[in-house]
Amino acid sequence: MFEILSLKNGIATVDGFFCDAINCGLRPDSEQGDLAFVRSDEVCNIAATYTTNRFCAAPIKHALKYGKSFEGNFVLINAKNANAMTGQKGIEDIEDILSHLPSDLNIVNPVMSSTGVIGYRLPKEKIIGGIEKLDFNAKNSDKAANAILTTDSFKKELCFRVKLENGDSFNIAAIAKGAGMINPAMATMLCFVTTDANVPKDDLQELLDGAVAESFNKISVDGDTSTNDTVLLMANGKSGVYDKEAFKVALQKILFELAMLILKDGEGSNKVVAFEVVGAKSDEEAQRAAVNLSNSLLVKTALFGQDPNWGRIASTIGASGIECDEEKLTIYYDDLVIYSSEFPELDSEREEKAYKIMQQESFKIKCDLGLGDGSYTAYGCDLSYEYVKINAEYRT
């Protein structure tokens, strides 16, 4: 048994972690930072998950030289430039930049993480100049959380204290960024998790992979998968405390809540919708249908228009290629049956109820295929004019 308390603190309130951010000129004319770091004074066990995009960015190629799990204590993060499609030179730029970190900090295996536009070399001089302005003994969680944002409209930061039955406790905290290009095909954004739990190396990667599968891999803003997606989990062991089940639950909870914040902040998104598919022939078939629902333009625009047009839900399931039967299908909006073969036509009473459900900031669309035990839930958002505006104008 254990208890999870939400704290109003940041990633650097976890014992032994430090962070800061400054503006080094990547965001011109802005107070917001563009260069941040997270470090631990002691060497951590680190686990990571990265994008599955074949054109993964230079910082990921660089970090992968240590393997997905490694020992280290430092990550430098920049916004506005993804350092992707920059070839070998992009990796050399990182090595050069990291060689300018202070030598008195006992930095081991430092890595970089980048987000922004693809196809441009990092402005190395600006970043190296910025390193000198960072306070490496600061605990400016708030600044770091803000500096890593791109099209996000608010910062995403959570901190939990986990109390075990015997009175022991550990902390886990995380910051994330990500508003568009969020697709269930790996982590899909940047996320940095710090913990003082004493997690053994072997457990760390396994627990992170599992938690990412249940959180970031279940959300979709626009079905695109970026070149830079990274989740980095740093465990410095300072609390001396470890309970595998408690850590697993806390990690999953923090990543899931961040995933929901990312969806809520999906570019131009107004509502978060859970697409729960049950009764499928297999979990894989349920997953295919649920993910397709969360990505369908027609479903997403109907959500924006608050139009209880369940035909688009059915059509998307049918188009996903899985086994399904219109006689056995039931579609619910929250607890309201909006389609079953017994009464397919929407009368005005049910339509009115459906309309009210759709006006909520979040609700559930549940599809029972009535064929088996397979189930999966994916999470998505609506598609608004604002999404188009943001993405038509992103670079300019």
Added chain:
Amino acid sequence: MFEILSLKNGIATVDGFFCDAINCGLRPDSEQGDLAFVRSDEVCNIAATYTTNRFCAAPIKHALKYGKSFEGNFVLINAKNANAMTGQKGIEDIEDILSHLPSDLNIVNPVMSSTGVIGYRLPKEKIIGGIEKLDFNAKNSDKAANAILTTDSFKKELCFRVKLENGDSFNIAAIAKGAGMINPAMATMLCFVTTDANVPKDDLQELLDGAVAESFNKISVDGDTSTNDTVLLMANGKSGVYDKEAFKVALQKILFELAMLILKDGEGSNKVVAFEVVGAKSDEEAQRAAVNLSNSLLVKTALFGQDPNWGRIASTIGASGIECDEEKLTIYYDDLVIYSSEFPELDSEREEKAYKIMQQESFKIKCDLGLGDGSYTAYGCDLSYEYVKINAEYRT
């Protein structure tokens, strides 16, 4: 050798074909028709391709009782109601409606085709009432072409005369509708083709399948596949003329040109873009990348914004899971190299050129993966505010 002439005529100018349309009340307060027919006075060889959506609509289930290829001479078409997800009753409605066709027309194996909202029974009385108002000996191609439209902004109608070297000739004509829900996973819209070519039954389906693969299956407006997609090809043989190669080329040309008209009229679309992928490990890998490009929201919004942000092209290729290598990739906008590993960064001169190319109504994005001989071209359009508006408000 043969020659293909474009005629400014409609589907009913093909010898032996008749068509008409009226408004039977499915489009209230409108001059536009909502109920149309196409018929031949003699029995035709008919070939068809239908949606791959597992929830295919009642008219398709009904027509499939004759098989994909069959002999017949009549199709009744309604707009505004898809007769989809209506179960066995939806099929019975069709049988009832078709039983009201005039008995003096020698109608053999009549079928129906529907487009519109999913999940409502056909307003049978209105349609049966409308049948009485249709002129079954009319050649009102224009009315029929207009009646089948939904969110389309213009009618799609083409007619070719094919002249063989020996002086013989035959005609082929077609109408189509389709503006959204267009995805390369089968025909994806409604299309009715009439010809007086004397095509043997065995060739007809083969040639139609091939032509659909090269036309409607290569275009995408929004990646969704409808429940009602149908292409129906009726050959009455009245010309007595048949040349397989000439017919194949003419059929492919008419379907491809209609496909481009559909893309041009894609909901809220401002430009048509060809996504040509070459140098892939296989044609299948090229196809996967090209189709993903034509469906990517980030690519589509960048096209709308006329932003030469080739990073989104690269990212989408990388996310498609095919084999690729950033050192070997070259991306062209028309003939302009916009990315190669030799000069990844876009200088202002090339950016200016790229911007001019993107301002065109149609252009080509070519991606050479540099790995093999696989190639495929998919066709897509941009995503505008207007698409969101149309689809947020479609039903209301």
